[in-house]
Amino acid sequence: xxxxxxxxxxxxxxxxxxxxxxxxxxxxxxxxxxxxxxxxxxxxxxxxxxxxxxxxxxxxxxxxxxxxxxxxxxxxxxxxxxxxxxxxxxxxxxxxxxxxxxxxxxxxxxxxxxxxxxxxxxxxxxxxxxxxxxxxxxxxxxxxxxxxxxxxxxxxxxxxxxxxxxxxxxxxxxxxxxxxxxxxxxxxxxxxxxxxxxxxxxxxxxxxxxxxxxxxxxxxxxxxxxxxxxxxxxxxxxxxxxxxxxxxxxxxxxxxxxxxxxxxxxxxxxxxxxxxxxxxxxxxxxxxxxxxxxxxxxxxxxxxxxx
Amino acid sequence: xxxxxxxxxxxxxxxxxxxxxxxxxxxxxxxxxxxxxxxxxxxxxxxxxxxxxxxxxxxxxxxxxxxxxxxxxxxxxxxxxxxxxxxxxxxxxxxxxxxxxxxxxxxxxxxxxxxxxxxxxxxxxxxxxxxxxxxxxxxxxxxxxxxxxxxxxxxxxxxxxxxxxxxxxxxxxxxxxxxxxxxxxxxxxxxxxxxxxxxxxxxxxxxxxxxxxxxxxxxxxxxxxxxxxxxxxxxxxxxxxxxxxxxxxxxxxxxxxxxxxxxxxxxxxxxxxxxxxxxxxxxxxxxxxxxxxxxxxxxxxxxxxxxxxxxxxxxxxxxxxxxxxxxxxxxxxxxxxxxxxxxxxxxxxxxxxxxxxxxxxxxxxxxxxxxxxxxxxxxxxxxxxxxxxxxxxxxxxxxxxxxxxxxxxxxxxxxxxxxxxxxxxxxxxxxxxx
Numbered sequence: 172x173x174x175x176x177x178x179x180x181x182x183x184x185x186x187x188x189x190x191x192x193x194x195x196x197x198x199x200x201x202x203x204x205x206x207x208x209x210x211x212x213x214x215x216x217x218x219x220x221x222x223x224x225x226x227x228x229x230x231x232x233x234x235x236x237x238x239x240x241x242x243x244x245x246x247x248x249x250x251x252x253x254x255x256x257x258x259x260x261x262x263x264x265x266x267x268x269x270x271x272x273x274x275x276x277x278x279x280x281x282x283x284x285x286x287x288x289x290x291x292x293x294x295x296x297x298x299x300x301x302x303x304x305x306x307x308x309x310x311x312x313x314x315x316x317x318x319x320x321x322x323x324x325x326x327x328x329x330x331x332x333x334x335x336x337x338x339x340x341x342x343x344x345x346x347x348x349x350x351x352x353x354x355x356x357x358x359x360x361x362x363x364x365x366x367x368x369x370x371x372x373x374x375x376x377x378x379x380x381x382x383x384x385x386x387x388x389x390x391x392x393x394x395x396x397x398x399x400x401x402x403x404x405x406x407x408x409x410x411x412x413x414x415x416x417x418x419x420x421x422x423x424x425x426x427x428x429x430x431x432x433x434x435x436x437x438x439x440x441x442x443x444x445x446x447x448x449x450x451x452x453x454x455x456x457x458x459x460x461x462x463x464x465x466x467x468x469x470x471x472x473x474x475x476x477x478x
Numbered sequence: 479x480x481x482x483x484x485x486x487x488x489x490x491x492x493x494x495x496x497x498x499x500x501x502x503x504x505x506x507x508x509x510x511x512x513x514x515x516x517x518x519x520x521x522x523x524x525x526x527x528x529x530x531x532x533x534x535x536x537x538x539x540x541x542x543x544x545x546x547x548x549x550x551x552x553x554x555x556x557x558x559x560x561x562x563x564x565x566x567x568x569x570x571x572x573x574x575x576x577x578x579x580x581x582x583x584x585x586x587x588x589x590x591x592x593x594x595x596x597x598x599x600x601x602x603x604x605x606x607x608x609x610x611x612x613x614x615x616x617x618x619x620x621x622x623x624x625x626x627x628x629x630x631x632x633x634x635x636x637x638x639x640x641x642x643x644x645x646x647x648x649x650x651x652x653x654x655x656x657x658x659x660x661x662x663x664x665x666x667x668x669x670x671x672x673x674x675x676x677x678x679x680x681x682x683x684x685x686x687x688x689x690x691x692x693x694x695x696x697x698x699x700x701x702x703x704x705x706x707x708x709x710x711x712x713x714x715x716x717x718x719x720x721x722x723x724x725x726x727x728x729x730x731x732x733x734x735x736x737x738x739x740x741x742x743x744x745x746x747x748x749x750x751x752x753x754x755x756x757x758x759x760x761x762x763x764x765x766x767x768x769x770x771x772x773x774x775x776x777x778x779x780x781x782x783x784x785x786x787x788x789x790x791x792x793x794x795x796x797x798x799x800x801x802x803x804x805x806x807x808x809x810x811x812x813x814x815x816x817x818x819x820x821x822x823x824x825x826x827x828x829x830x831x832x833x834x835x836x837x838x839x840x841x842x843x844x845x846x847x848x849x850x851x852x853x854x855x856x857x858x859x860x861x862x863x864x865x866x867x868x869x870x871x872x873x874x875x876x877x878x879x880x881x882x883x884x885x886x887x888x889x890x891x892x893x894x895x896x897x898x899x900x901x902x903x904x905x906x907x908x909x910x911x912x
Contacts, residue, residue, distance in 0.1 A: 182679075260797065281797035282681040283751030302799070304681030342681055366686070367678035 173475050177289040177296040178468055180305035181346040189314065189347060195467035196315050196460070202239070203463055212470045213242035219267050220246040220276040222299070223254070223284075228434055228458060229299050229308070233276045236465040242273075261288055268292040274472060277301075282339075295472040303337050308468060309433050310343035312461040314351065316453055317388055319460065320429055325352035330382040330424070332416055333392030333441055334363040334403075340433045341392055345373050358382035359392070359414055362403045379413070379420055386424040390431040391416050391441035407440060416442040421451070429453050481505050482898040483518050484857055487527025491534055492832040493848030502532055504855030504898035512849055523900065525893050527859050533831045534847050535567025535856025535896065536812060539735055539838035540632070540657070540711055540783035542804070543569070543600070546587060547576025552788035552876045554588070557808070558596040560786070560875035562902035564808040565891040567856035568599040568839070568846055569786075572632040573610070580605035580616040582624035589625050597901040598894070599856070601627040601842060603657065606645045610634040613641070615648060622652050627842040630657035632711060633758070635693060637663050643700050650706035655841055657709045658697045660718065661759065665689035670799040672745040672760040680748065682798060685760050691717035698725045698732060707731035709841060712785050714740045714759040716769030723778040733841055735783040738815045739805055739881065741770045747881055753794045753801035754881040757787070760803075774833070775824050781837035784811040788877030806875050810868060810882045812860070816889035821862075855898040860891045 173188055181189070202210060218237040222230055230246065237244035247267070249255065254263060260279065267275060275294040277285050282302030289296040300306040318324050329348055335341045335357050345355050349372045357364065358376040369375055376382035383389055396407060404410045421430065430442070430452040438444045447454060484502040489512060491497075501516040502509065518524055543557040552560075561569050571588065573579035579588065585602045592600035604621035606629045608614050618629055629649055635658070636642045642658070649656045666689040671677050673684020694710055698721055701708040713719060713736045725732050739757060744764050747755035755761055773779040787804025794801050812834060820830050832847075835858075839847030846854055870883040894902040 259792075261795065279797070281799050284797045286751050287795075287797060302681055303683075339681060342679075365678040366673050366684065367675035370675050371679065 172478060173471050176472070176475060177285070178307055178472065179286055179289060179296065179298050181307050181310050181343045181350070182305065184307070186350045189311070189351060192311055192464065192467050192471060193315050193318060195471055196311070196464045199466040199470070200460065200463035202466070203459065208239045210240050213237060213240035213473055216273045216473055217243045217271060218274045218276065218469060219244070219272045220299070221263070221267060222246070222278045223249040224278050224280055224300070226278060226299070228461060229278065232458070232461045233299065233465050235462050236469055240466060240469060242469070260284060261291065264288045264292055268294050273476060274469060295476060297468060297472070300339055302339065303342070304339055305343045306339040307343050308461070308465055309340050310347040311468070312457055312464040313344055313390070313431060314347055315460045315464050316431065316457050317429065320453060321387060324348065327353040327387045328356065328385060329353055329388040329390065330356045330358065330386040331390045331392060332379050332382060333359050333414065334394045334398065335359050335368070335392065336363045336365045337395070338392045344390070345371065356382040356386065360404045360410065379416070380423055383416070383420050383423045386428055388429045388431060389416055389421060389424050391436065393433065393435065394437060394440055396437065396440070411440050415440060416446055418443065418446055421446055427451060431457060434458070479506060480898060481519060481521070482523045482525065482855065482895060482900070483516060484525045484527050484532055484859060484895065485518070487530045487532035487859060489532045489849065490828055490831050491849040492828045493534065493836045494850055496849070497828060502849060502857060504857070504895065507855050507897040509849050509851055509853050509855050511851065525859055525895065525900065530859050530861040530892055533858050533860070534835040534849050535858050535894065536565045536834045537838040537842070537844070537847055538566050538569040538784050538786070538808070539781060539841055541569050541571055541786035541808065542574065542788065543571040544788055545575065545591065546584070551790050554591050554600060555595040556874065556876040557786070557788070558592065558598045558600060560808040560873065561598050562894040562896070563874045563891065564810070565812045565858040565860060565894055566598055566808060567858065567894060567896045567901070568601060568844060570601040570603050570627055570842055572603050572630060573605040574633050578605050578610050579603070580608050580610070582617065582620045585621050585624040585626045598896050601844060603628045603630050605629065606631045606636055606656065607641060612636050612638060615645060618649050618654055619652050622654055627844060628655040628657050628709070630659065630711065632657065632659045635659045635661045635663060639696055639700070642697065643704065646700055646704055646706050646708060653843070655707065655709050657711050658693070659711045660690050660693035660697060662689045662692040665692060669760070670756065671748045672762050674745060674763055676745045676748055680751065687715040687717055687762060687766065690715050690759055691721065694718040694721055698722070698730055701732055702730045707733070710734040712737050712740065712759060712783060713770065713773070713779065714762050714766060716766045719769045719773040719778055723773065723776070726778065733780040734778070735781045735838070736770050736774070736779050737783055737785045737807065738811045741767050741774070742814055742818060743881060748798070751798045752881070753796065753798055754879055756798060756801050756803050757805050758803035771824055774819060781841065782811065782815055782833050783838070784808055788875055789879050790877060794879050804879060805881060806873065806877050806879045808875060809873055810880060810885070810887070812891065813887040813889040814882060814885065816862070817887060821888060855895065857895040858891060859893040859895070860889055862889050866890065
């Protein structure tokens with residue numbers, strides 16, 4: 172049983188709760204692969220997705236997960252809603268809550284936004300990404316994919332490469348992997364490495380080569396190309412030259428090391444298409460696992476609500 | 479003739495080197511006598527101070543009263559009531575009002591409204607630059623004539639080194655202190671809290687200590703080069719403390735203040751995205767706190783300020799990066815600082831009283847902060863002992879943004895006397911009629 176009514180971040184989850192979600196996701200993946208994807212786990216329940224930022228994978232996978240499990244689901248975006256009329260987050264969320272919503276899946280550009288509203292609504296709040304802070308279901312699907320492919324998490328060497336500073340995926344993966352005994356190495360342009368992460372258990376590497384050396388898993392992080400304008404790196408070409416997960420660099424990792432990416436990927440920047448499509452890449456599988464993990468999260472939160 | 483007798487307390491008056499049991503008599507607004515056993519006359523207002531401390535009225539060199547323009551956060555009536563409850567008899571308010579206090583008319587407005595509705599002395603601080611825009615000097619001389627006591631672009635630091643140079647030169651000619659909020663704006667842009675381990679963990683954009691230190695360094699270099707004074711506002715970093723200490727040692731005319739939250743809290747208070755801990759400069763690390771305390775102990779820090787910065791609940795109850803920065807400090811600054819600095823053995827009581835009265839009064843040139851005969855009859859009476867719990871709900875300020883809700887406080891203001899008039903007294907009666 173999960174301890175909180177909400178899923179706010181990997182920082183808030185205990186190791187046994189993470190394992191519970193991963194185990195439940197394994198069951199859900201079998202449902203997904205069966206001929207009949209429909210279950211009754213969320214029958215009579217409602218799930219609302221509220222997204223203040225664009226999303227393809229996360230939003231669709233939550234909606235598919237809800238539908239597969241029989242929930243009444245609806246979605247709201249910031250465009251086309253009262254948000255554009257200047258309604259505050261709290262008022263918007265209270266409105267949704269009062270429509271008998273059981274689970275509110277929320278993405279917001281501000282770190283900590285779901286943490287502020289979760290204690291003030293009856294619905295279970297699932298953080299689908301808050302600013303630069305956390306993206307817990309991405310971390311869960313990343314861990315699920317690693318465990319599914321490599322059979323374990325403990326002792327794995329995981330290299331995360333790219334714009335760590337702005338990445339909620341990197342943070343959630345770092346907290347989750349550390350809790351389950353894996354080791355995280357981080358690399359990227361020095362301007363994109365947050366000050367202060369040194370003391371958190373991650374190994375900060377000076378070069379991508381150093382991070383990839385002997386790694387079991389190599390993960391690229393999305394780089395927003397607009398960031399070049401704010402002086403974080405000189406040019407796309409220079410980024411690709413020094414910070415891309417090239418085939419040459421990938422050869423430093425363990426043979427058969429997994430290649431991952433949370434998507435969407437800038438081909439030729441974070442990694443060349445050759446690597447993206449290589450046999451080592453599990454990027455497409457991450458997407459499928461994302462649905463299974465989100466089914467597990469919705470199922471477990473609902474079980475706690477019923478208890 | 480109006481007489482107020484503060485009877486039987488331990489008088490601590492660092493300006494006169496006095497520490498002992500005395501009565502203080504205020505006649506027609508001015509201190510008339512400090513002596514043992516002054517006889518009460520019929521009709522005297524009497525403040526019983528036996529077993530309590532009697533000190534010169536506290537002076538806050540840096541606060542925000544939000545009046546004119548932001549009266550939904552605070553106004554001169556509520557702000558001065560909160561100040562009095564915190565033991566302050568004089569406060570200097572920053573010019574980031576609407577309209578900005580960058581001309582004699584707004585200075586006049588603040589002073590005249592304070593005379594009508596205020597319960598403590600209010601001293602306007604004018605803007606350095608017109609509209610706080612950082613482009614051209616405001617009318618510093620005319621504002622001084624109207625009653626402004628200093629100039630500052632607090633909250634919107636003067637980005638241009640050349641404009642700051644001119645402000646320091648020009649204001650020195652009028653004897654107007656220049657108060658610099660040190661924050662290099664491109665280094666702090668977009669930041670919501672101190673940059674470091676906690677900001678990395680929370681995924682919040684950081685404001686590096688270097689943003690403060692870069693501008694502190696600039697002000698020290700300018701003051702040294704020009705041979706004029708500068709006052710550094712709310713110092714929060716180990717780096718700035720070290721630079722100010724070194725500058726003082728080589729004779730630079732620098733004074734500085736810090737605020738209670740910079741030695742009582744660290745950036746860990748932001749964990750959980752608690753916007754009550756959002757303030758500018760941001761709460762720093764344990765190393766910075768230790769350096770600020772060392773600076774208070776060795777005299778590098780000249781005075782304490784509240785930086786009382788009221789904000790409406792709707793401006794604080796927001797996503798962390800969107801929430802306003804500021805702490806409502808009037809009602810906690812004295813008591814919490816007493817506990818930490820005197821209770822914690824950082825400074826002796828007389829020095830503490832100086833930090834909160836005489837030193838800021840000297841900076842502002844307002845002739846207060848002492849109990850000399852003839853000085854304005856501003857007196858703060860407090861007691862220590864029996865800890866009580868500070869409750870946000872009991873605050874007199876119109877806003878309630880404090881990170882100290884639920885903190886225990888040993889020191890307690892019993893009465894605040896402004897020009898012989900009791901502006902505040904604690905619930906337990908401390909006043910009688912002889």
